[in-house]
Each structure stands twice: as structure tokens, then as C-alpha cells.
Amino acid sequence: MKSNIREIIRYMDDTTLEKSNDKKKDKQESTSTIPEEVQEFVNLTITEHMGKAYSEWKLNQDKEPVSEIEKKY
Structure with a gap:
């Protein structure tokens, strides 16, 4: 039991x-x-932010010092 x-x-x-x-x-x-309009806005904001961060990163890549071998070439 x-x-x-x-x-x-x-x-x-x-x-x-x-x-x-x-x-x-x-x-x-x-x-x-989440309402569709809010989701679209968030996606657009993220995309813009990522694009801006990539552009800044790419610019910094171009400004890195050139190695001695590349300078002599």
C-alpha cells in the first residue's frame, strides 16, 4: 500500500x-x-552597424605598416 x-x-x-x-x-x-516591423528595424540596425565596423576594420588594415621587404620591392 x-x-x-x-x-x-x-x-x-x-x-x-x-x-x-x-x-x-x-x-x-x-x-x-516581436512585431515584424520591430524585427525588421533591428535587423537593419545590426546590418548597418556590422557594415560600419567592417569598413573601419578594413581602413585600419590598409594603414598597417608595410614590411621592409615590401618597401624594398
Whole structure:
């Protein structure tokens, strides 16, 4: 009898935990939904920032000192 009660309690605990996790997932999914306009704006901003960072990096690459061999050549 005790083992049956333990199994029932474990089952109830597992079921309650699963329901709690499902509710948390649903809540996270509903709050993480971003309107399409906002998502497009964020993507555009990131793209512009990456382009600017690449341009700055490329300019710095060109300004690095030339090696002695390259100078003599």
C-alpha cells in the first residue's frame, strides 16, 4: 500500500511539474513574439552597424605598416 501511495505521489508531482514547465514555456513564447516591423528595424540596425565596423576594420588594415621587404620591392 505504501508503495502505491508513493507511486501516486510521484505521478502527481511529475504531472504538476510538467504542467508548470508547459505554462512557463507558453508564457516565454508569448512574451518573446516581436512585431515584424520591430524585427525588421533591428535587423537593419545590426546590418548597418556590422557594415560600419567592417569598413573601419578594413581602413585600419590598409594603414598597417608595410614590411621592409615590401618597401624594398
